[in-house]
Amino acid sequence: MTEPIIPSINLTLCNRCTQCVSGCPEQSLVMTERGPEFIKPITCTYCGDCEGLCPTGAIRAPLWVTWDAHV
Amino acid sequence: MQAEALNQIPIFSSLQADTRTAIARRAFTRNLPTGCTLLVEGLPAEYGYFVLSGELRALRMNQDGRVQILARFWTGDPINLISLLSQEHVNRATIETLTNSTLLVLSASDFNDLIHRHPDFSTLLLRQFAARLTKMTDLAADLSLYAVRARLARFLIELADLTPSHAGWTQDEIAAHIGTVRDVVGRLLRDFESADLIQRQRGQIVLLNRDELTRISKD
Numbered sequence: 001m002t003e004p005i006i007p008s009i010n011l012t013l014c015n016r017c018t019q020c021v022s023g024c025p026e027q028s029l030v031m032t033e034r035g036p037e038f039i040k041p042i043t044c045t046y047c048g049d050c051e052g053l054c055p056t057g058a059i060r061a062p063l064w065v066t067w068d069a070h071v
Numbered sequence: 072m073q074a075e076a077l078n079q080i081p082i083f084s085s086l087q088a089d090t091r092t093a094i095a096r097r098a099f100t101r102n103l104p105t106g107c108t109l110l111v112e113g114l115p116a117e118y119g120y121f122v123l124s125g126e127l128r129a130l131r132m133n134q135d136g137r138v139q140i141l142a143r144f145w146t147g148d149p150i151n152l153i154s155l156l157s158q159e160h161v162n163r164a165t166i167e168t169l170t171n172s173t174l175l176v177l178s179a180s181d182f183n184d185l186i187h188r189h190p191d192f193s194t195l196l197l198r199q200f201a202a203r204l205t206k207m208t209d210l211a212a213d214l215s216l217y218a219v220r221a222r223l224a225r226f227l228i229e230l231a232d233l234t235p236s237h238a239g240w241t242q243d244e245i246a247a248h249i250g251t252v253r254d255v256v257g258r259l260l261r262d263f264e265s266a267d268l269i270q271r272q273r274g275q276i277v278l279l280n281r282d283e284l285t286r287i288s289k290d
Binding site: 004005008010012045046048051052056057060061062063064065066067068071 | 106108130132227230231238239240241242243245253257270273274275276277278279280281
């Protein structure tokens, strides 16, 4: 089974403010010694809230835009 | 660097052979992985770059650490030209890689030397500036002529028509590109989804109705 796509975290930009951890509606993130990590990637819905809360741009939840195959 | 390598770079194709040789003699290439910081805003501008492959973004950070995305760079785009040519000589933005990237690097002194000795190199830079100024003028016109909803619809169509090799866009980047804020982008995407114009999947926005999105883009 392939891992679900989750937001990427640049730990060198992270200032450990924990806003992403407290703001995640699915509690998918925890703060570790290294920085925030997705402990339960399967529960992440890719809502992008963590990205929006991150004050340093360390979290990215990029979107790819495509046409529907029938358009 | 081999002069022949420059022949394969489209933006240098208009240059005379001796200019390409002069660039090749001075330039070197640099490979950077995804997520790497190339330049830091406010530090002295020491190098100019041309993107040979990959994708990068320019951003600025305020005192609270809040980030604003300014621009993206793709193959052929110059980076840090304004910083090198301005009086202050400091990096005007932080630049980081969005994908694995290869850059052609010129030092500030070599850059200035090429400008003074090779008019076709100066012309190339002027064309790049003209293209960037045109883009900014178009953006200013868009901001005054069209509503945010129309600008977002048009940008989504543009992105969907691009080749899929481009790096994805965050909602902040989309907001910065169309001149609004993230919350508005999020709300409009939800509106579009409710109207069955798009479908949001994990990491993907699928456009469902070209005719209606095109109509909205002209409102």
